[in-house]
Amino acid sequence: MVDENSGFIDRVFYALSNTTRRNIVLELTKKDLTVNELAKKYDMTLQGVSKHIHVLVRSGLVVQTKQGRTKYCKFNYQHLSKISELLEQYRAFWERRLDALDEYFEKKK
Amino acid sequence: MSDNTVVVKKLINASREELFEAFTNPEIMSKWFYPEDDMSVDVANEFHVGGTYTLKMYASNGDIYTHVGEYKEIIPPEKLVFTWNSDFVQNTVVTVTFSEMESGTEVTISHDLLPAGEMTENHRKGWGGCLSRLGTVVAS
Numbered sequence: 106m107v108d109e110n111s112g113f114i115d116r117v118f119y120a121l122s123n124t125t126r127r128n129i130v131l132e133l134t135k136k137d138l139t140v141n142e143l144a145k146k147y148d149m150t151l152q153g154v155s156k157h158i159h160v161l162v163r164s165g166l167v168v169q170t171k172q173g174r175t176k177y178c179k180f181n182y183q184h185l186s187k188i189s190e191l192l193e194q195y196r197a198f199w200e201r202r203l204d205a206l207d208e209y210f211e212k213k214k
Numbered sequence: 215m216s217d218n219t220v221v222v223k224k225l226i227n228a229s230r231e232e233l234f235e236a237f238t239n240p241e242i243m244s245k246w247f248y249p250e251d252d253m254s255v256d257v258a259n260e261f262h263v264g265g266t267y268t269l270k271m272y273a274s275n276g277d278i279y280t281h282v283g284e285y286k287e288i289i290p291p292e293k294l295v296f297t298w299n300s301d302f303v304q305n306t307v308v309t310v311t312f313s314e315m316e317s318g319t320e321v322t323i324s325h326d327l328l329p330a331g332e333m334t335e336n337h338r339k340g341w342g343g344c345l346s347r348l349g350t351v352v353a354s
Contacts, residue, residue, distance in 0.1 A: 115304060118327070192327065195220045199323045203224040205235060205246040206321070210228040214279060 113165055113191075117184070120164035125149075126157050130166055133180040136177065137170075219326045227318040234291035237310055243269075265287055267296065283308075303327060 120126055129143060138146075142155040158178055161167035167185045170177050226233060236242045240257035248255040252274040259267035262285065266292070271283040279301065287295035294310040306327050313320045 115302070118303075167276060182340070192218070192220050195224060195325055195327070199220060199222040201249060202223075202247060203222060203226070203321060203323065205248075206233075207224060207226050209236070209242075210226055210232070211248045 116164040117166060120160050120166055123157070123160075126161055127153075129157060129161065129178075130180060133167060133178055137177040137179045139175055143178065219324050221322065221324045223320055223322045225318050225320050226313060230312040230314055230319050233296070233312050233319050233321055235242035236296055238288075259285075261285065261288070298325065 121130070124148060128147070131184060132138060132143070132146065140151060140154055140158060143149075143158070144151050147154060158167065158169070161178075166181055168179050168181045170179055218297055226238075228310070236246070238261055240259055243257040244255050247257065247269060248262045250273070254272050256270040256272070257267065259265065262265075264284065266282060266284050271279040273279070281298060281300045283292070283297040283299055284347070285296050287293060291302050291312055293312070298306045298308045306325060309322075309326075311322045313322070
């Protein structure tokens, strides 16, 4: 079974299912940016871009930090390793299933 | 297939037909398709393309984990494709293939964790590309 905190993968997948949000993430891997700068880049209203940022923050892919009076959006690198952990958990799950299937046939024979 | 697919393989001493049945007959599935020794599973399915299955896994502490999905492709005794939804992931896709070997059958399970149902093919490609680029960024 996959661990109980893994609802985050749904949030990550949902966050990345939108082109604008994917672009935002890619921009943030290059440089930390403010919401204002992101809004300008994508020719969006502050409100519009904030909605996307909110989804990305909820997914854990982006964190916001304050430097002085300015709030920067940063890409959260640690989250990627969490995703690979989840993939590992699924791998273990399916490996155990195949082991159990093997045992079933061993006993049958 | 992408970075977001888990692939596992195992050589099992049984025929493709036997294994195909083990993956599709609820009575046999209930004998092996549960994650821990102290768990049990109830299986129900309508075995045809477009039909659904339900796996209810019972943990010893009383928790119930329900998995549901729909059969997308059924090619006995070679291949089986179904969607996999749980409390944790939605619209993921599992493909099981059975290949004949000298000493049995190689079973390959590949579980694509992309939420396929919610995205177009372009989105899928874009997303896969996005993650692999992120991977490059992290590695550098």
